[in-house]
Amino acid sequence: MRGIMRPLRSFIGMLIDKSRMTIADAIIFVLRELDLRYVFGVSGANIELLHDAIHRIGQGKLCTVMTKTESGAAFMADARARMHRTLGVCCATSGGGMMNLAVGVAESFAHSVPVLALVGQISLPQEGCGGFQDSSGEGNTINAVNLWKAIAKTVTKIDSREKFWQNFLDALTQPFVGVPGPSVLLLPRDVQMWEVGDPPAWFQEALHLNPSVPNYYPAFLYTEHNLLGSNPLLRDKLEGFWQMFRAAKKPLLILGVGVLRDHSQSIAVELVEETGLKVVTPLCCSNVFPQDNLHYLGMIGPAGHSSAHRSLADADLVIAVGSQFTAMALGPLAALMPGKCSYVINRDIEKIDPVLAVKESIPISTLDFFQWLLAKVRVEPLRFQELNAFVREYVEPTVIEYQVAGVTRHAQWELRQSEALRLISQYLPEKGYILIDAGNCAAAAAHYLQLPPKVQSHIALGMGGMGYAVAGAIGAQLGSPEDYRTTVICGDGAFLMAGMEVHTAVDFGLPVLWVVFNNNMHGMCVTRQFHLFNGRYEGNTYSQVNIAQVARGFGDEQHLWVGCATNKTELNALLSDYFNQSRAKAGVLELKIGIEELPPMAFQEILMDSVKKSES
Numbered sequence: 001m002r003g004i005m006r007p008l009r010s011f012i013g014m015l016i017d018k019s020r021m022t023i024a025d026a027i028i029f030v031l032r033e034l035d036l037r038y039v040f041g042v043s044g045a046n047i048e049l050l051h052d053a054i055h056r057i058g059q060g061k062l063c064t065v066m067t068k069t070e071s072g073a074a075f076m077a078d079a080r081a082r083m084h085r086t087l088g089v090c091c092a093t094s095g096g097g098m099m100n101l102a103v104g105v106a107e108s109f110a111h112s113v114p115v116l117a118l119v120g121q122i123s124l125p126q127e128g129c130g131g132f133q134d135s136s137g138e139g140n141t142i143n144a145v146n147l148w149k150a151i152a153k154t155v156t157k158i159d160s161r162e163k164f165w166q167n168f169l170d171a172l173t174q175p176f177v178g179v180p181g182p183s184v185l186l187l188p189r190d191v192q193m194w195e196v197g198d199p200p201a202w203f204q205e206a207l208h209l210n211p212s213v214p215n216y217y218p219a220f221l222y223t224e225h226n227l228l229g230s231n232p233l234l235r236d237k238l239e240g241f242w243q244m245f246r247a248a249k250k251p252l253l254i255l256g257v258g259v260l261r262d263h264s265q266s267i268a269v270e271l272v273e274e275t276g277l278k279v280v281t282p283l284c285c286s287n288v289f290p291q292d293n294l295h296y297l298g299m300i301g302p303a304g305h306s307s308a309h310r311s312l313a314d315a316d317l318v319i320a321v322g323s324q325f326t327a328m329a330l331g332p333l334a335a336l337m338p339g340k341c342s343y344v345i346n347r348d349i350e351k352i353d354p355v356l357a358v359k360e361s362i363p364i365s366t367l368d369f370f371q372w373l374l375a376k377v378r379v380e381p382l383r384f385q386e387l388n389a390f391v392r393e394y395v396e397p398t399v400i401e402y403q404v405a406g407v408t409r410h411a412q413w414e415l416r417q418s419e420a421l422r423l424i425s426q427y428l429p430e431k432g433y434i435l436i437d438a439g440n441c442a443a444a445a446a447h448y449l450q451l452p453p454k455v456q457s458h459i460a461l462g463m464g465g466m467g468y469a470v471a472g473a474i475g476a477q478l479g480s481p482e483d484y485r486t487t488v489i490c491g492d493g494a495f496l497m498a499g500m501e502v503h504t505a506v507d508f509g510l511p512v513l514w515v516v517f518n519n520n521m522h523g524m525c526v527t528r529q530f531h532l533f534n535g536r537y538e539g540n541t542y543s544q545v546n547i548a549q550v551a552r553g554f555g556d557e558q559h560l561w562v563g564c565a566t567n568k569t570e571l572n573a574l575l576s577d578y579f580n581q582s583r584a585k586a587g588v589l590e591l592k593i594g595i596e597e598l599p600p601m602a603f604q605e606i607l608m609d610s611v612k613k614s615e616s
Helices: 024-035 046-058 068-083 096-110 143-151 166-176 201-206 232-247 259-260 265-275 283-288 307-316 327-339 366-380 417-425 438-449 469-479 492-509 525-530 545-554 567-578 602-615
Strands: 038-040 065-066 088-090 115-123 152-156 183-188 251-255 278-282 295-298 317-321 342-345 358-360 432-437 455-458 487-493 512-518 559-565 586-595
Touching: 024 046, 024 166, 024 183, 038 068, 046 065, 046 068, 046 096, 046 115, 065 492, 068 088, 068 096, 068 115, 068 259, 068 455, 068 469, 068 492, 096 251, 096 469, 115 143, 115 166, 143 152, 143 183, 152 166, 166 183, 166 201, 166 283, 232 317, 232 366, 251 265, 259 265, 259 283, 259 366, 265 366, 265 417, 278 283, 278 307, 283 438, 283 455, 295 307, 307 327, 307 602, 317 366, 317 432, 417 487, 417 512, 417 567, 417 586, 432 438, 432 469, 438 487, 455 469, 469 487, 469 492, 469 512, 487 492, 492 512, 492 545, 492 586, 545 559, 545 586, 559 567, 567 586
Parallel strands: 038 065, 038 088, 088 115, 115 183, 152 183, 251 278, 251 317, 278 295, 317 342, 342 358, 432 455, 432 487, 487 512, 512 586, 559 586
Antiparallel strands: none
């Protein structure tokens, strides 16, 4: 948690008038002192006091990132939390603003991301009396508390001066306790003006943090996960795992997002090199393990590599660390799991489908697990060789002629998605972030985009909403070192949903490049209609849109680079032009896709091929 790893400085003597500090002031002051740096949101009547407090108290250490939509604000806070291991903060006013914010917070909830959402509400005396944007649940109004309870880990409506500091402490800390997730503070406008005085001593003490903890979690929270020496049940589970691990001939390691969150990638590599374990990853975090490592077999799931699927079919012990056996992680391979000896190791274990017959789930941080297992292996060395026959394979995509009414293909558009991704791989910056939007882009990128080893990549598959990467890239890039760059791989449909946030990047001078694959359709949905409904295309295509011309309106040439490619020659020239600029800046690169391809997908034939090879 790089964003809140330094101790909270003493409040004494730091306020101009401590006795008159309001709740709005208190919230902003604490967020500033925790070095959270950014509050993403759109202002409005019932959240404006918070923004005024940022203006007065932020002192350049905490600032507003004015987004174009509230959903974009939540996506940015989510991506900042994931990429920077901190608490992402977003805000919205009441009514429609609150409802828009819920879209992104739901993604954080579904993927266990620590986010704090500050949501304005109408003043308490107006509730139930016809107040504009009332969401008190009184009369014919939405119940905001119940709404947020469905999509957040904790929800508190601040309506008591005496309980404020405890409520606020809970909102700051609960996102990291047990299963991570978003917390929501509902803030009536009049309540934001209540005076609360100095932060209590116990509040200050509770937020003193320990930067020496390896994965940067607050010390008072981390002890909850570091239970190896004090929890007999946990020790018994780990000992049972060790016996199965020693007896295994063909173990397979699945590494997931928990490894990134716990900052345990390097020790995972140590363990693999020490034992010869083979590794696969789910689509959402393909570079949690070095892709050029000889022990890496590729990705599993609906868009995974067939080599990875065959290795899972062949394995006699499956160990999911920081990952779980979800539909997006396994895809059709779920049918193989009931016959496997499998373990799930994760400190935020969700409900696991009993049909999968998981032998044991062990609630422990991935860092603790790898440290424990590596120590055991160094006392009793193990070396696994049996899966060496499997090597990662790359499948060429299938060209498909979609006969879709209204979709125009020009003869000069020669570009294919697969060849574009291979070419983009040659230009990707060595440091930074790559965010990939859900859909055919993600499936194709899994096979044809070669990620640099020091770049973090992410695909938001919690809710799988289109447009997450488009907005989230801004949250990832903000606060990064000067030599970091962010690249977005998305489709035209996702860009049409969230592309206005490019203007936010222009406002902040952020070096984010959006690469937009434009085929005038929602590609994944059309692919499904091609396979499942005999090409009856409905509700997923639209008339031609010029993404480059749309993007040009977001900034002049000095602040925004824009290009459009229809073939490999043009694409190569444009990529060279963008990445060789004397001054890094935001950019939008439209790719006119003229030849449609079906990305390699793990349909039933891949599963059956894996089963047959395993049986033989």
